Amino acid sequence: MIYREYGKTGKNVSVLGFGGMRFANPSDIDGSAEMLLHALNQGINYFDTAPGYCGDHSEDIFGAAVTEMKKLGKPFYLSTKSNKADGGEVRRELENSLKRLNVDCIDFYNCWYVLTMEDWAGRKKGGAVTAILKAQEEGLIKHPAFSTHLPGEDIRKVIEEDYFEGVTLGYSVINFPYREEGIKAATEHGKGVVVMNPLGGGTITQNPDTFDFIRVRPEQNNLDGALHFLMNNKDISVMLTGFRNKSDIDTAVASVDAYRPYTKEEVEEIRKHIDSDFNNLCTTCMYCNNCPVDIPVWKFVESANGLYYDADGSIADRLKYHWGTDISVLDLCTECRLCEDVCTQHLPILERFEELRSAIGDQ
Numbered sequence: 001m002i003y004r005e006y007g008k009t010g011k012n013v014s015v016l017g018f019g020g021m022r023f024a025n026p027s028d029i030d031g032s033a034e035m036l037l038h039a040l041n042q043g044i045n046y047f048d049t050a051p052g053y054c055g056d057h058s059e060d061i062f063g064a065a066v067t068e069m070k071k072l073g074k075p076f077y078l079s080t081k082s083n084k085a086d087g088g089e090v091r092r093e094l095e096n097s098l099k100r101l102n103v104d105c106i107d108f109y110n111c112w113y114v115l116t117m118e119d120w121a122g123r124k125k126g127g128a129v130t131a132i133l134k135a136q137e138e139g140l141i142k143h144p145a146f147s148t149h150l151p152g153e154d155i156r157k158v159i160e161e162d163y164f165e166g167v168t169l170g171y172s173v174i175n176f177p178y179r180e181e182g183i184k185a186a187t188e189h190g191k192g193v194v195v196m197n198p199l200g201g202g203t204i205t206q207n208p209d210t211f212d213f214i215r216v217r218p219e220q221n222n223l224d225g226a227l228h229f230l231m232n233n234k235d236i237s238v239m240l241t242g243f244r245n246k247s248d249i250d251t252a253v254a255s256v257d258a259y260r261p262y263t264k265e266e267v268e269e270i271r272k273h274i275d276s277d278f279n280n281l282c283t284t285c286m287y288c289n290n291c292p293v294d295i296p297v298w299k300f301v302e303s304a305n306g307l308y309y310d311a312d313g314s315i316a317d318r319l320k321y322h323w324g325t326d327i328s329v330l331d332l333c334t335e336c337r338l339c340e341d342v343c344t345q346h347l348p349i350l351e352r353f354e355e356l357r358s359a360i361g362d363q
């Protein structure tokens with residue numbers, strides 16, 4: 001296992017993190033808890049959960065594992081979250097998480113799921129940020145962080161406000177241009193970076209042919225390609241992978257152990273392919289952030305990618321839960337086609353809107 005410093009916290013975290021959102025049998029609390037022990041024995045020391053994950057069983061599974069994990073005498077770090085804007089509600093969730101996780105202090109606590117800059121303003125106004133910082137002063141939280149789906153430039157703005165010691169963000173070999181700026185900003189300001197969705201929510205491994213270009217060496221499979229590309233970026237502290245069972249853990253650990261640094265040429269090769277092999281897919285580069293009626297075009301076109309390969313979940317859910325929007329926003333479109341003029345992939349964006357409308361109608 002490879003360990004990296006999480007920002008300036010002095011914590012050495014495993015580059016492969018345990019994401020507690022995909023347990024195969026979450027109602028089997030003890031059986032699932034064994035997976036955390038197994039992971040700790042394999043060198044994983046960063047464990048991420050949240051209220052509500054896996055039918056709200058995930059924090060209980062973590063709590064059941066913690067007592068046994070302490071007995072192993074190896075350092076490990078717990079991360080959980082609150083998505084509430086109201087400070088009082090954050091405090092209640094935090095106290096509940098402490099009880100469920102069976103600890104007096106949570107190592108990393110995320111102001112969770114910051115979707116837009118308006119949302120971020122609401123977290124500050126509602127008292128969520130103050131509540132998290134107060135809990136840190138009281139010793140209930142060690143390191144405050146935030147988790148977000150904002151684009152890179154907005155992540156930079158939140159980082160520069162300097163409330164948090166780290167950021168958790170969605171990032172993968174197939175969407176890296178969208179949040180690269182956020183990772184750069186985190187490093188410039190000494191913050192930790194935890195990457196969620198390193199496998200694009202399973203898309204990369206479920207569609208080996210579409211994403212074949214991420215394998216730069218013959219011995220690699222798509223999982224290796226996805227993880228090794230991220231590991232090659234030293235600014236990333238942890239890649240959070242959602243494990244269903246012990247076998248998923250073993251496979252991911254073996255992949256991390258097989259990592260050898262990429263050459264500059266190999267990285268360039270992947271970057272080039274993002275432009276060329278993705279010729280019918282949106283890369284979330286955000287050049288289309290120029291809509292005169294403020295439609296977040298990239299959110300819709302990226303969601304429409306799911307029509308071209310086997311994606312996890314429904315498109316309506318992706319728009320709602322990942323992007324915080326819905327199809328009715330497209331009613332504002334005047335069909336001026338300014339977005340199509342600047343699209344780096346030359347995508348027929350208005351056609352994609354229509355395809356999205358009918359796909360959502362059918363779901």
Ligand code: SF4
Pocket residue numbers: 290291292293294295297332333334335336337338339340349
């Ligand atoms: S075509 Fe529609 S979505 Fe594209 S820039 Fe014009 S109004 Fe915005």
Ligand code: SF4
Pocket residue numbers: 281282283284285286287288289297298301302342343344345346347349
């Ligand atoms: S629609 Fe085109 S310009 Fe917009 S984010 Fe996707 S690839 Fe980039």
